[in-house]
Amino acid sequence: MRKYLIPTAALGALALAAVEVAPTIAQSSSPTTFSATATVSPNKAGTKARPKGVKLTFNAKWVTTGDVEHPIITAGDVNIPKGGLYNGGKFPSCSAATLGRGGPSKCPPKSIMGSGTGVARADTVPTTPKITVVNGGKDRIYFWTVLQNPARVAAAVPATIKKDTSGKWSYKVHFTVPNSLQIVAGVPITLDTLRVTLGGKSWAKDYVATTSCPSNRRWAYSATATLSTGGSVSYNGSTPCK
Template sequence: MRKFLIPTAALGVLALAVVEVAPTIAQDASPTQFTANATVSPNKAGTKKKPQGVTLKFNAKWTTTGDVEHPIIQSGDVYIPKGGLYNGGKYPSCSAATLGRGGPDKCPAKSIMGKGSGDALADTVHTSPKITVVNGGKGVIYFWTVLQNPARVAAAVPAKITKDTSGKWSYKVHFEVPKSLQIVAGVPITLNTLNVTVGGKSWAKDYVATTSCPSSKKWQYSAVADLSTGGSVTYNGSTPCK
């Protein structure tokens, strides 16, 4: 049976911007299992007056058991905890139109904020997606993703960032996965692993930053992914801070 894509886990980097441990997963009996590990350096929080810029390193792995259809993640939302700060509006940015015309090479050099790679299957053949993290400005980050097999496809996955109004979180991030990254040359793609690094650039030291650590000494986060098979999967977690 062909496997279907769980694409663009890079978007999970925002959700896991302050994560050092694998998340708690509410899968609704889904046969797909997700494990993750991310590190934040440094993990000592800054303050509102002096935000602490951080480098984020995220590793993820997906496995689906049984002879079942593998779901496509079509869209979703991630919630960034209080104490997290996104400063995309301070730095050079690149538009979706520019990316679409020529990729990151056509963008300002200082709009590049990270990179990533992964392992995936195009039916039964391995393929290795390459990701470039591009600043889109005050309200968006682009994860430019390139696949070489079974055909070359390149597209930007936008993560739209808005201030959370519920009072529980700092930001809500909504993403939509382009269809061109879900099935390539008629072949469904299954993402197995992903490794992404964001931030820590010399020209944008506080692109992603922290401003506080709660009294619990834990940053909480949450994310919801909407599946092609219907319904959604939610994961929640926390990581110590100081």
């Protein structure tokens, strides 16, 4: 049975970055390529005095070539550009313990900040992960993921959010992928496509916001995914802003 890459790392990078993600290229040491786009609405940046809340819609696609053992993503780090603002501490939140006991239905309704879906495979068996984005508070966000094949599994992908004290970025995000989502019923999972929408809720319009656009009119960002083989793949990009 072939093993596949689980690109769950993308969840943390995409749901939190208030930017349009440009196509990325995996490191040459990996046979996996990653391309992604996102729309930001509205796409004009706010200011520090008047941050502008945005709604993000993310679409991604992963392709792995060659008959090789594909690594599993176990963790990752994401750098959020200057001009991005995360306001999780302003809104109702849900804890990991509450999610673990009953999923998002047990959380405060206004802690739900988005949703998503994907097209994946468990070896040759198709499966469509369903995602609920849940606010975890001022420094945490959860991506509650449910798989139905090859067995039903539901678990949260947690991401921690810290301000970047170096001054190069707005935030640094670190996420971990639970083992229960890496291998299901003994079968590694590969995610082919993903679509996630975050923010723009009537009860949390500035959950994710923008405060500025650099003088070059581009937001830069970067992310690194840690692999089960001990290596990693990284991507860097930028997107226009105004």
